[in-house]
Amino acid sequence: xxxxxxxxxxxxxxxxxxxxxxxxxxxxxxxxxxxxxxxxxxxxxxxxxxxxxxxxxxxxxxxxxxxxxxxxxxxxxxxxxxxxxxxxxxxxxxxxxxxxxxxxxxxxxxxxxxxxxxxxxxxxxxxxxxxxxxxxxxxxxxxxxxxxxxxxxxxxxxxxxxxxxxxxxxxxxxxxxxxxx
Amino acid sequence: xxxxxxxxxxxxxxxxxxxxxxxxxxxxxxxxxxxxxxxxxxxxxxxxxxxxxxxxxxxxxxxxxxxxxxxxxxxxxxxxxxxxxxxxxxxxxxxxxxxxxxxxxxxxxxxxxxxxxxxxxxxxxxxxxxxxxxxxxxxxxxxxxxxxxxxxxxxxxxxxxxxxxxxxxxxxxxxxxxxxxxxxxx
Numbered sequence: 001x002x003x004x005x006x007x008x009x010x011x012x013x014x015x016x017x018x019x020x021x022x023x024x025x026x027x028x029x030x031x032x033x034x035x036x037x038x039x040x041x042x043x044x045x046x047x048x049x050x051x052x053x054x055x056x057x058x059x060x061x062x063x064x065x066x067x068x069x070x071x072x073x074x075x076x077x078x079x080x081x082x083x084x085x086x087x088x089x090x091x092x093x094x095x096x097x098x099x100x101x102x103x104x105x106x107x108x109x110x111x112x113x114x115x116x117x118x119x120x121x122x123x124x125x126x127x128x129x130x131x132x133x134x135x136x137x138x139x140x141x142x143x144x145x146x147x148x149x150x151x152x153x154x155x156x157x158x159x160x161x162x163x164x165x166x167x168x169x170x171x172x173x174x175x176x177x178x179x180x181x
Numbered sequence: 182x183x184x185x186x187x188x189x190x191x192x193x194x195x196x197x198x199x200x201x202x203x204x205x206x207x208x209x210x211x212x213x214x215x216x217x218x219x220x221x222x223x224x225x226x227x228x229x230x231x232x233x234x235x236x237x238x239x240x241x242x243x244x245x246x247x248x249x250x251x252x253x254x255x256x257x258x259x260x261x262x263x264x265x266x267x268x269x270x271x272x273x274x275x276x277x278x279x280x281x282x283x284x285x286x287x288x289x290x291x292x293x294x295x296x297x298x299x300x301x302x303x304x305x306x307x308x309x310x311x312x313x314x315x316x317x318x319x320x321x322x323x324x325x326x327x328x329x330x331x332x333x334x335x336x337x338x339x340x341x342x343x344x345x346x347x348x349x350x351x352x353x354x355x356x357x358x359x360x361x362x363x364x365x366x367x
Contacts, residue, residue, distance in 0.1 A: 037210035040255050040362045077215050080356050082259055084313040121317030122255065159251040160209035160364035 023054040023177035029147065029170025033068045035087075036152075036163040042071030042086045046166050052097070054177075060097040064113070066090075068164070084119075087162070089155070091115030091129055105137035105145075115155045117162070127155040133166075143174040211254050211362050214242035218260065218357035224272060224342050226349035229286040235359065237336035242363070247336065249366035253329045257316035258297050260357030264307045267350025271299030275341040276324050278331050282339075289341045296324030296340070302352060313360065332361065 030047035048066035055061060070086025093113015099105045115129040133151030140146065151166040216235055224231050237243040243250075258274060275293035283289045297319050302309045331338040340359070344352060 039211050039213035041211070075213055077259075077358055077360070078217060078356075080259070080358070082257070082313045082360065084255070084257075084317075121314050154207060157252070157364070159366070160211075160254075161207070162211065163207070 023052075023174050025052045025054075025143075025145075025172045025174040026050075027052060027147070027170050027172030029149070029168045031149075031166060031168030033070070033089075034165045034167075035070065036165055038073075038162055039075065040073055040084050041162070042073035044068055044070040044086050046089070046164075046168065050095075050170070050172070052172055054099075058098055058100070060099055060107075061094060062097060062109075062111075063092070063094045064111075065092045066113075066115075068166075070119070085121070087117050087119045089115050089117055089164075093129065093131070095131060097135065099137070101137075103139045105135075105139075107135045107137065109133055109135060109149075109151075115153075117155060125155075125157060127157050127161075129153055129155045145172050145174075146170070147172060209251065209364060209366050212242055212246055212365055214240050214246075214361045214363055216240050216359040216361075218258075218340075218354065218359065220357065221353050221355045222342075222357065223265075224344050224352045224354070226267060226344055226351060230283075230289055230341050230343045232282070233340040233342070234280050235338050235340055237332060237361075243332070243336065243361070246363055246365040250333055250363055251366065252364040253325075253332055253361055254364040255317060255360075255362035256320055256325060256328065257313045257360040258300075258319075258357070259311055259313060259316050259360060261355040262300060262302050262309045262311060263353045263355070264302050264305055265351045265353050266305055268305075268348055269301070269303040269307065270345035270348040270350055270352075271301045272352060272354075273298035273300075273343055274324075275343065276327050276331075277339045277341075278327060279335075279337055280339055283341060286343045286346065289343055293339075293341055294324050294327050295321050296328065297321070299345070305350075316360075332363075 027050045033044045033046040035041040046068035050062050050064035052060050052062045068089035072083050074083045091113050095109045095111030097107045097109040099107040111131045113129045117125045131153045135149040137145050137147045147170045149168050154161040154163045222231050274297040275289050276296040277293045
């Protein structure tokens with residue numbers, strides 16, 4: 001189902017190309033990744049690349065690649081401090097953004113992807129990951145935009161998930177666009 | 182306009198499918214729990230093994246989350262291992278469901294499932310502190326499966342620690358703990 005959902009999102013991205021109204025950008029982002037409700041994983045960083053495809057006014061589909069490094073987590077057990085390496089994440093997927101505004105945009109977004117979780121001493125896990133969040137986009141120059149985002153990412157493993165709150169800043173450059181018919 | 186409606190519908194479908202497919206995943210957590218092993222305990226080459234009965238119901242973090250437990254996300258057996266007498270060797274931990282009483286290393290190897298190890302240590306005087314990272318890598322899939330089943334069941338199982346077969350040494354374990362990271366709903 002995960003692959004089908006991702007394919008569906010890419011199909012949505014391609015659909016307006018046929019209709020003739022498209023802008024395509026490339027961007028990079030980075031920021032902090034804070035594990036939520038995880039006693040065995042510490043705060044780390046996340047960075048990545050994304051390619052926003054503006055389909056029609058209000059809607060952007062954005063394939064992305066993300067890589068995160070979890071920080072070590074220390075816990076005290078009856079006076080003994082133990083430390084576990086953080087979980088590193090490599091993933092890809094696509095978000096759908098509902099954009100409002102002009103040079104200043106506020107947008108909610110949601111998406112689906114596939115994240116690989118790795119950590120010393122543990123088997124690698126590949127989980128379907130859902131993302132939800134809110135972004136603020138500022139366009140100081142034509143074709144260039146800066147984005148601040150707050151995001152919840154949940155990598156689902158059966159009935160439980162590992163969750164992160166990601167706060168990122170990114171830059172996108174519009175490399176191709178056609179007028180909206 | 183038609184495309185816009187289609188895309189908004191698509192976004193809505195993605196959100197609904199995501200939430201529906203994952204149930205209550207948002208309200209889950211990874212919770213640390215630990216069981217203190219006897220402090221210290223000794224694996225003596227003379228009798229060859231040490232038995233530890235574990236009742237996780239005595240662990241508050243486990244007891245509080247038992248009914249919401251979905252999986253064990255991470256495991257470790259940690260402690261300070263000291264070889265007080267004899268040549269170097271290894272320590273292996275076996276597991277059986279429930280409260281059992283196997284009385285020889287041979288019976289343990291035959292009747293229990295290898296859970297962890299070997300944690301190796303040098304000759305007399307050697308000290309090795311096995312931490313969370315080192316320990317997590319020493320679990321076997323079969324033993325881990327039994328431990329998860331027991332944790333999701335009645336929470337009772339028996340651990341047996343044995344030294345290297347044919348090696349006469351005495352290994353003391355101080356501040357030993359079984360560490361569990363419980364994947365549970367909250």
